[in-house]
Amino acid sequence: MKLGVITDGISMDLEYALKVMSQHGMQWAELQFVWDKEIGDHTPEEIAKIKTLLTKYNMKVTCITRHNFAGLCMKTTTADDEAFKQHMEALKRCIKTAKALGTDTVRVMSGRKEMIIFGTNGAEKWVASTGSWDNLVSLMAAPVRLAEDEGITLAVETGNNAMVTSGYLARKLVDDIGSKNFKIIWDIPNTLYCTDVPYPDAYELVKDHLSHLHVKDMTSDIAKATVKFCPLGEGEMAPYLDDIGAALKRDGFQGVVSYESVYRPDGGTFEDGFNASVEKFKKVFS
Numbered sequence: 001m002k003l004g005v006i007t008d009g010i011s012m013d014l015e016y017a018l019k020v021m022s023q024h025g026m027q028w029a030e031l032q033f034v035w036d037k038e039i040g041d042h043t044p045e046e047i048a049k050i051k052t053l054l055t056k057y058n059m060k061v062t063c064i065t066r067h068n069f070a071g072l073c074m075k076t077t078t079a080d081d082e083a084f085k086q087h088m089e090a091l092k093r094c095i096k097t098a099k100a101l102g103t104d105t106v107r108v109m110s111g112r113k114e115m116i117i118f119g120t121n122g123a124e125k126w127v128a129s130t131g132s133w134d135n136l137v138s139l140m141a142a143p144v145r146l147a148e149d150e151g152i153t154l155a156v157e158t159g160n161n162a163m164v165t166s167g168y169l170a171r172k173l174v175d176d177i178g179s180k181n182f183k184i185i186w187d188i189p190n191t192l193y194c195t196d197v198p199y200p201d202a203y204e205l206v207k208d209h210l211s212h213l214h215v216k217d218m219t220s221d222i223a224k225a226t227v228k229f230c231p232l233g234e235g236e237m238a239p240y241l242d243d244i245g246a247a248l249k250r251d252g253f254q255g256v257v258s259y260e261s262v263y264r265p266d267g268g269t270f271e272d273g274f275n276a277s278v279e280k281f282k283k284v285f286s
Contacts, residue, residue: 122144156173170184
């Protein structure tokens with residue numbers, strides 16, 4: 001498998017992040033925030049500088065990982081809303097950036113989380129956000145058409161603050177949209193907060209529709225709405241890591257596994273957190 005990192009988890013100084021990646025034999029850079037900007041907001045000159053640095057360190061780009069469509073209310077947003085139009089314009093910039101940097105993948109998010117999306121026997125009236133899912137599918141039509149026209153893959157992330165929070169919902173959205181240009185970024189720990197069972201349950205649902213994976217580790221207390229990040233293999237990912245790594249190898253997964261360096265030890269830095277997990281990451285997914 002191809003191993004990579006979401007670079008700003010090491011540093012927003014792209015050259016420094018690439019240098020650290022290179023020291024650990026990783027060649028796939030996932031770009032989210034570079035310097036002081038979110039990817040998709042950089043000038044042509046800055047994109048040229050990014051390309052030069054990627055070439056210097058022999059790196060390839062996994063995905064243009066902007067928070068496209070994050071935070072939009074899927075109950076009320078329409079395609080005519082100014083906020084949606086702004087996200088569409090940002091997506092167009094991301095597609096241009098992707099082509100300039102040699103990747104065919106751009107991340108999208110699935111709007112703002114509605115706690116209960118579906119319901120029956122009265123729940124559809126009293127507690128479910130009925131209609132929000134259908135509106136999500138409808139709103140994704142324009143981004144997907146754009147991706148098809150541009151020869152780009154849109155990859156929806158399983159997010160803990162998004163409509164798609166589990167392997168089941170990710171697969172449902174892929175099926176409901178029905179485009180070969182729409183795939184899944186499986187952020188496994190995000191789905192754990194949704195009480196998903198990553199392996200074998202979620203894996204079997206998403207394995208044939210994966211763009212790439214995000215890996216980190218954490219413990220959670222849902223009743224207290226609290227997450228604590230930790231070194232890889234020391235949290236709720238521990239029971240699943242080896243099985244998922246073995247399954248990806250068994251099934252011939254050819255995509256990228258990106259380490260998301262969000263753990264920061266007490267008194268330390270995010271780079272310290274990366275160093276605490278990188279060897280475990282490489283052992284499981286190499």
